[in-house]
Amino acid sequence: MKKTILLTFLVLTQTIVGQILKPGFDKEEYIETLKINHRTHFDLEKWDSIAIITEPEKYSFEYRSPRVAFDNLWDLWINKEKPVALISIRGSILTEASFLANLYAAMVPAQGEIQLDTNFLFRYKLADNPKAAVQVGWFIAMAYLSRTIEPKIDSLYQAGYKDFIITGHSQGGGIGFMLTAYLQHLKKDHKLPQDIWFKTYCSAGPKPGNLFFAYDYENITRGGWAFNVVNAADWVPDVPFSVQTVNDFTNVNPFSHARKMIKKQKFPNNLVLKHVYNQLSKPGIRAQKNYQKYLGKMVSRAVEKQMSNYKAPEYYKSNYFVRTGNTIVLYPDEEYYRQFDNSPDNTNIWMHHFTDAYMFLIERYK
Numbered sequence: 001m002k003k004t005i006l007l008t009f010l011v012l013t014q015t016i017v018g019q020i021l022k023p024g025f026d027k028e029e030y031i032e033t034l035k036i037n038h039r040t041h042f043d044l045e046k047w048d049s050i051a052i053i054t055e056p057e058k059y060s061f062e063y064r065s066p067r068v069a070f071d072n073l074w075d076l077w078i079n080k081e082k083p084v085a086l087i088s089i090r091g092s093i094l095t096e097a098s099f100l101a102n103l104y105a106a107m108v109p110a111q112g113e114i115q116l117d118t119n120f121l122f123r124y125k126l127a128d129n130p131k132a133a134v135q136v137g138w139f140i141a142m143a144y145l146s147r148t149i150e151p152k153i154d155s156l157y158q159a160g161y162k163d164f165i166i167t168g169h170s171q172g173g174g175i176g177f178m179l180t181a182y183l184q185h186l187k188k189d190h191k192l193p194q195d196i197w198f199k200t201y202c203s204a205g206p207k208p209g210n211l212f213f214a215y216d217y218e219n220i221t222r223g224g225w226a227f228n229v230v231n232a233a234d235w236v237p238d239v240p241f242s243v244q245t246v247n248d249f250t251n252v253n254p255f256s257h258a259r260k261m262i263k264k265q266k267f268p269n270n271l272v273l274k275h276v277y278n279q280l281s282k283p284g285i286r287a288q289k290n291y292q293k294y295l296g297k298m299v300s301r302a303v304e305k306q307m308s309n310y311k312a313p314e315y316y317k318s319n320y321f322v323r324t325g326n327t328i329v330l331y332p333d334e335e336y337y338r339q340f341d342n343s344p345d346n347t348n349i350w351m352h353h354f355t356d357a358y359m360f361l362i363e364r365y366k
Contacts, residue, residue, distance in 0.1 A: 019162070019163065023224030025224070027365060031359070031362055032057065032058055033086070035056040036056050036077055037167060037168065038355040059077040059086055060077065061076075064076075068147075069140055070141055071095050071098045072090060072144065074148070075088045083163065084161070085153075085156050087179075088172070089175045090168070100302055101137035101140070101141055102239075102240075103137070104295065105136070105239075105241070105296075106135075106136050107133040107318050107319065108134060109316050110127035111126060124182060126178055127185070129213075129215070132215075134208055134209035134213055138178060140307075142175045162193070163196075163199075164196070164198050164199070165199050165201065166200045167201045168202060169203040170205075171206070174202075177228075177324060180221065185220070197225075200227065201229065202325065205228045206236055207237070208324055210316075210321065211320060214323070221326075226326060227328050228326070229330065229358070231332065231357055233336075233340070234353045235352070240321045241319065241321070243284055244284065245320070247317065287319075288317070288318065288319050291319040292319060295319075328365075330361035330362060331361075336360060340357055
């Protein structure tokens with residue numbers, strides 16, 4: 001009864017004062033998301049045994065979604081002092097299905113529709129630019145998670161909650177980029193209320209899409225509404241593999257007319273220039289096709305076994321993954337490396353990626 005009265009009071013307070021979340025990177029706000037992200041990676045019954053990261057101080061756990069797609073799920077946390085809801089997306093866990101989402105690293109267009117199951121046709125927009133594209137594995141995870149996230153946002157909004165934090169560590173960060181883009185475009189297209197606010201803290205997030213997606217994401221979250229916090233010693237923010245070809249530039253560029261310009265040159269200069277151009281352009285195009293073949297078509301066979309009614313879509317012909325969003329760099333120093341081994345002989349590839357390394361660095365961040 002007391003909790004209900006308190007929440008009602010908080011909601012009424014927000015109605016009077018308006019927006020609660022503020023733009024800009026907030027260290028304490030991120031630390032709370034890191035604590036929550038740590039818990040999201042574990043089954044609920046194991047929470048009592050978690051000792052590495054302390055309990056969140058300002059949020060209380062409210063809901064955990066069912067597992068979907070690649071063993072993905074999300075948690076809902078509610079701020080104890082203000083009507084702010086937090087959506088925490090789970091990152092990779094030690095299952096074959098979970099890592100399959102990371103390996104499925106072809107690209108799909110950032111707007112359109114995709115048939116994910118017999119009764120699940122997902123219509124979406126993550127960017128306005130038709131050349132924008134995103135990593136397909138995390139996109140599928142986001143699509144499935146949105147089926148429970150959207151109704152929760154709606155019910156919370158009806159209860160007076162207008163401020164939402166989106167967060168995820170590792171794979172959860174990759175999915176977080178796309179969920180943020182999806183929700184922001186719903187708002188832009190007036191499919192969500194205009195007085196709803198989303199603030200995003202991706203943590204150790206990998207590269208979610210191509211440059212055109214990054215441009216759109218950075219534009220729609222401009223003004224300090226989205227961040228990706230990365231440890232400079234962590235390899236995860238540098239994946240997936242990226243290949244830039246002459247086809248990855250904007251419409252107006254010097255490469256789109258290169259062959260015509262070369263033909264106009266006098267003999268034998270035209271032959272020399274043609275040879276040089278082919279030597280420079282063809283390896284990238286060949287590499288892109290190979291990545292799409294192995295990380296798209298071949299991996300999709302395993303995905304179809306994981307999700308029996310899934311049919312692989314037509315992939316976007318690019319593997320030009322780029323770093324996206326406003327990046328907060330946690331830069332390791334000697335004190336950090338005394339605790340976290342950075343020698344080439346270290347076989348613990350996750351040492352710089354786990355939340356304890358990020359907590360060590362963010363507590364010293366100024």
